[in-house]
Amino acid sequence: MGKITVILADDHVLMRKGLKKILEMEEDIEVIGEASDGTEAIEEVMDKRPHVLLLDINMPKLNGIEVTKALKKKGIDTKIVILTVYDDREYLLELIKLGISGYVLKDIEPQGLLEAVRSASRGETYIQPNLTRALVAEYNRLTQPITKDGVKKHLTAREKEVLANIAEGMSNGEISNKLGISEKTVKNHVSSILRKLNLMDRTQVAVFAIRNKLV
Secondary structure, eight states: OOOEEEEEEOSOHHHHHHHHHHHHTSTTEEEEEEESSHHHHHHHHHHHOOSEEEEESSOSSSOHHHHHHHHHHTTOOOEEEEEESSOOHHHHHHHHHHTOSEEEETTOOHHHHHHHHHHHHTTOOEEOHHHHHHHHHHHHHHTSOOOOGGGGSOOOHHHHHHHHHHHTTOOHHHHHHHHTOOHHHHHHHHHHHHHHHTOOSHHHHHHHHHHTTOO
8 A cells, every 4th residue: 555645734934834744644544735725725635646645624715614625515525634733623614514524623643643543544443542532521511401591592594504504514604604794793793693592602503593494
């Protein structure tokens, strides 16, 4: 079997160089490209078709979620391992639904990073152990009954539109473009929806909408 080919996508040059150094110390891994923003990441993957894309979740132009959606939509079989500085459970759940192959924090030990890349190349999923615990906790929280007290406070027609789009996994930017309103207005609607339905985050909104057949 040949080397595992990898593309690094991170807007910080020092981070890319550090990751590259760690990966290329291994005989079975080769970094074949780099990208400094989401658009470049898609172009590099489309052009070079690596086995694995190491993708920073917070990228200019297109973030990690948007890049993942775009590549999945194009049917690209490159495995995606997400890099983040945040222990963000909402992102973790959303990205797992999108079919990522790994999710690790940037402070992970080098051996953990290498295991994530190798696992992804084998078609397995690698979630950093402490994030696995967070994922289980979040799943347990979301499967508990959600209070319906807030349902009595009716949503406006626009809020219902925003809610439906959240349930479809759309970002604030995507909702903004679709509805022809500013991203700030979308954020205001999201805040209002959370308040009225007594929910904590976008993931709960999506679950609530599906359970209550609002989409």
